[in-house]
Amino acid sequence: MDILSRMEELILLSVWKLQEEAYGLQIRTHLSELLNHELSVGAVYVPLKRLKKRGYLASWDSEPTDERGGRSKRFFKLTEKGVGALQQVHNVQQSAWSGLPDLGLGWKPVHS
Amino acid sequence: MDILSRMEELILLSVWKLQEEAYGLQIRTHLSELLNHELSVGAVYVPLKRLKKRGYLASWDSEPTDERGGRSKRFFKLTEKGVGALQQVHNVQQSAWSGLPDLGLGWKPVHS
DNA sequence: GTATTTGTTTTAAAATTTAGAACAAATACG
DNA sequence: CGTATTTGTTCTAAATTTTAAAACAAATAC
Numbered sequence: 675m676d677i678l679s680r681m682e683e684l685i686l687l688s689v690w691k692l693q694e695e696a697y698g699l700q701i702r703t704h705l706s707e708l709l710n711h712e713l714s715v716g717a718v719y720v721p722l723k724r725l726k727k728r729g730y731l732a733s734w735d736s737e738p739t740d741e742r743g744g745r746s747k748r749f750f751k752l753t754e755k756g757v758g759a760l761q762q763v764h765n766v767q768q769s770a771w772s773g774l775p776d777l778g779l780g781w782k783p784v785h786s
Numbered sequence: 787m788d789i790l791s792r793m794e795e796l797i798l799l800s801v802w803k804l805q806e807e808a809y810g811l812q813i814r815t816h817l818s819e820l821l822n823h824e825l826s827v828g829a830v831y832v833p834l835k836r837l838k839k840r841g842y843l844a845s846w847d848s849e850p851t852d853e854r855g856g857r858s859k860r861f862f863k864l865t866e867k868g869v870g871a872l873q874q875v876h877n878v879q880q881s882a883w884s885g886l887p888d889l890g891l892g893w894k895p896v897h898s
Numbered sequence: 899g900t901a902t903t904t905g906t907t908t909t910a911a912a913a914t915t916t917a918g919a920a921c922a923a924a925t926a927c928g
Numbered sequence: 929c930g931t932a933t934t935t936g937t938t939c940t941a942a943a944t945t946t947t948a949a950a951a952c953a954a955a956t957a958c
Binding site for chain 1: 944
């Protein structure tokens with residue numbers, strides 16, 4: 675559709691928000707809380723790989739830490755292309771959610 | 787994912803915005819302009835049918851009009867469940883797009 | 899060395915998206 | 929009438945995305 679899917683958008687935003695802590699399991703936790711719904715591991719790792727392959731994300735592998743089970747992590751950060759894709763999806767959302775007539779169904783979106 | 791897909795969201799919003807003119811081809815035109823990208827016919831009709839089956843949309847068939855080719859149209863409107871689903875996706879978006887740190891990449895989302 | 903924890907990869911099924919052919923029914927007009 | 933054109937919906941198969949969960953890997957704990 676020439677626009678990020680919802681999951682892709684949420685993952686890119688998660689990487690943005692988590693900054694120096696943006697790696698697979700952390701992203702999964704963050705999004706599970708956001709969605710109030712436990713995501714499977716694959717639900718995060720599969721799109722992460724795709725987003726990287728398409729140039730929306732860059733990644734590098736860390737050294738292991740000395741915590742229990744502290745393996746090497748694969749960290750991600752947004753590329754310029756990734757920011758551009760978020761920009762685009764944000765524009766579409768703004769358009770799509772503006773100018774909605776009153777339906778009398780008890781709710782209207784509020785853009786803080 | 788327990789949340790509307792992007793296409794589902796856009797179609798529900800289109801039905802909302804188009805009001806008394808919410809039928810397949812019109813929705814297609816509206817979304818094609820919004821996305822700046824010509825959607826195929828199936829890209830609209832397939833999800834429309836699914837959204838109806840799931841109770842997000844109600845529909846009824848009009849009488850033909852006396853315009854050239856003016857066949858009976860299938861009009862749609864949001865159900866309460868449909869409004870609720872939009873409400874939910876709106877909440878998730880608001881959360882996901884708020885509290886983003888400055889990346890110094892030349893852009894930050896503005897919520898009008 | 900065996901258990902436990904943190905982390906990534908893989909895989910296959912399910913669901914969604916997409917393009918476009920097919921079909922349907924209306925008016926136009928010779 | 930018959931054929932063309934327009935508006936509209938249905939169908940369908942391929943491509944893509946999502947999802948769950950098993951497998952694998954590597955670290956510390958004891």
